[in-house]
Amino acid sequence: MSCRPNETVTRIPADHARLRGIATIYAYAAADLGRPPRSVDELLPIFEKASITDPDQTLTSTRDGQPFVIVWGVDVAGVYAGSAAPLAYERLGVDGRRLAITCGLRIKEVNESEFAVLSWPYGYQPEE
16 A cells, blocks of 8 residues: 555654553563563563564664663553553653653653653652
């Protein structure tokens, strides 16, 4: 199927696609484990099942070159399902702004003051 001249094709920014990939892998790992994952090692079997040969690429922001920070132990199928609680975010971001994906799969770009007041999962302290 090809694009017609009057069709608009929208490209998803690489980091948006990577954050969505992390959220998807996290949810599958939680389903396989019967509990939320606690480390990147618990995501690796899902990357393998998905035939993703370079998980580090998915797990790294192209904007700041750092691994995304993942909030471990979040029940994305239970208490936090569909919520605004961040599931993963950029460690540094760019120009004072970071990308984050919520448990409800919404991607946000926030400045540092907005970042500080996000609805974090209970007991979680974000990396500064």
